[in-house]
């Protein structure tokens with residue numbers, strides 16, 4: 001498929017947060033998509049059902065693909081309830097992931113509270129750590145355990161609250177890369193956008209990225225880590241920040 005550019009965006013607190021700004025951004029995005037210029041990938045921690053609710057209720061633009069559950073599931077349109085995720089991606093990830101083993105990394109760590117069952121899937125073990133006495137220390141302990149076990153798992157820490165253990169081969173960035181190859185997309189530009197820790201892998205995978213003004217410290221610190229980066233740190237928040245970034249990259253006016 002020949003598209004001029006691909007936009008891979010997180011949903012929560014990147015597209016959402018300012019409905020008026022999102023409505024304006026969506027008009028631009030829809031126009032780009034309708035003229036065949038843009039491929040939109042929504043790349044989120046949400047489940048597919050929550051993304052579909054967002055199309056109806058929150059003004060989220062319809063994606064050309066949905067990467068959900070923190071890059072462990074990929075869905076292609078037409079989106080429908082009960083849809084199975086793309087099996088090639090799933091089967092590949094399942095080869096090297098054991099939920100039981102991943103759960104063991106959390107055992108006995110102070111303050112771990114498992115997320116509801118629907119957010120815990122065969123490819124994603126997720127808990128909250130915000131009631132831990134020292135969440136950062138708990139994360140470090142979990143990271144140490146995961147590292148010791150070898151290279152098959154990765155820990156994603158977001159917003160001072162959410163911790164996910166997913167396959168090392170998964171994550172938003174790698175899922176987008178897979179999708180580009182799978183659909184044989186050949187975009188001239190790829191731009192990603194995000195606000196929190198689970199977006200980090202998109203910035204590691206792709207050169208051009210928009211960090212919205214309301215981003216969490218775990219993304220803002222990329223400024224110091226990569227001083228000559230090609231990322232754009234927007235002044236504005238939420239969808240207005242996204243729009244600011246897209247016009248910085250010359251993709252919309």
Ligand code: GLC
Nearest residue numbers: 045046070119126158162198
């Ligand atoms: C979403 C998911 C949750 C995950 C979080 C951070 O909120 O529902 O399971 O922990 O994103 O990645």
Ligand code: MG
Nearest residue numbers: 010012013195
């Ligand atoms: Mg977010």
